[in-house]
Amino acid sequence: MTSGTNGANTPPEDDDPFGYLYADGQANGAQPPSGGYGYPGSVNRVRAVGQRQYGQQPPQQTAPYGQVPQQQGAYGQPNNAHYAAPETFPGGAPTTQHPQQGYGGGGGGRGRGPNTKGLLIGAIAVVAAVVIGIGVAMLGGDGDDDASGNQASTTPSAQQSSEPSQAASSAPADEDDLPAIDAKALALSPGLTTATDVQGAKADGGVYVNGFNTVGASITWNVSGIPKTGKYTLYTGYSVPGKDATATLTINGTASTTPVGMDNYAKAAEGDYAKGWTQTYNYVQLNKGSNTIKVSCEQGNQCDALLDQMWLVKGWVKS
Template sequence: MSAGNTGQGTPDEGDDPFAYLYRPEGGAAGQQPVAPRQPSYNQVRPVGERTFGGQQGYRQQPSPDARYAAPETQGGGYGGPPDRRRNDQDSRRNGLLVGAIAVVLAVVLGIGAAILFSDDEGGDDEAGGGETTEPTGGADDGDDEGSSEGDPDPEPSDDAEPEELPAADITQLSLGGGAALEATFDGARSDSGSYVALAGRQGATVSWSFDFQGEPGMYYLYTGYSVITDDQTMSFSVNGTPREDPVKLVDYSPNDEWDTSWVRTFNQVELVRGQNTVEYTCGGSCDAAIDELFVTDEQL
């Protein structure tokens, strides 16, 4: 067969050395079987297609079995083996973070312990403990300062001075009915040395108003005076209420001199918190001089 044969039909007997195989018995010439069509050498076939025994070949396809497929052909792709280096880096980073937190906590605890122990040692030194040689003035100051900061507001001491009770200023009294402020003779106990003259002035009045912030109740009203004759009296009232007991001006001095006869007498009065007023009146015989008025909570 030449290169230009197209492969159509069968070759002639002269050209086919096996032609006798196609003859019928008896040597009679009969119809020769039609040989299958042979493909031409020049016919183009798809890659992978083959012929076996005159039959059309088949194209070999990849196996659909997923068990034998390459990992990269499976759905979702293949991520490859785990990155061990990345896992090592994450573990190292977590370890460093935990270590840093532990260091910070240790520093904070160390600072707190140092402050606590330093305070304790300072208190021991201030109290005179330890190996110090002698206490100094600074240690005493430290003790005072510590006690003032740690203790609440101290309660008032029993030795504290009581509130000062009222005492009259002779020059500030309200005078009426002929009463007058004088300084003719000496010995008056007022700050100015003057006194209220009442001798021979029947109906004269002396009024003293004052503010009282003590506890309401009974107190002693003292009247300082000078007389040279007995049986002198003055009536008085407290906060507008007349008293039944007069102020008795007894002559306790053995001589008859005004400047050497200064004495005191008292009457118990009830005072209220706030404004109080005491008023004296010469109703009868009232030859006297008044040099002081004051209130006490006990008898002198």
């Protein structure tokens, strides 16, 4: 059987639909179907390659049978001159590209990596917390200026000046608001009395303690209102009759090894109490709050003296 047509009256199904592809079919006058591949008038009319046009582009020219069409596209471009991307067709896919969100919800484009701003804020917060903690610790470290702690020394220190003022001064009521006391407010041991006969006492009303020149005699000051534990200077106002005297100092039940030195700093003549008024001092350690201060005449003391005042000054100072 040769390719071609069986004649005009031959039914289409006896014709070779591809006879036009062979030389003998072409010699017999076989023609390609006008409606595309398959039988003439078939429903599925497929156009030959290159006949479909998109837009306003010119129709593709087909090369003669047996020849390869010339490649028209440049390197990297489609060979088919009539090729067009789907988005160029009417109603085609949109060409707008949505930018990719960056890491952590940032702007468009490529991912930006971790959010370093948040890490920096966290680091600053940690440093601030450390600095605040150090500041609180430094503020809380303030304590008493007494290096020995909050407990008073069990052995009070006492020391007299070598040259106190020649005249006794009144107890300074405004000296850091520390307590002071006159003779009439002191607790006296049996046998002691107060008097005003000798002139020159600085206590209120010129009152002084008389009869101290006896072993066992004592005056006691139960002092309260000490602001904090630490060092204080205890002043004692007195008069001696032209000669030196001594007494024993006891703080909170502990006797000091240093006596209360009542020298004749006023240079009074012997027996002249009125000219012998002056003052002395001792360094002491006191507890915060209440303390007991006692001046007594003990064995070995020379106690011929009149006492009129006692007062405190903050710190260890000289007259």
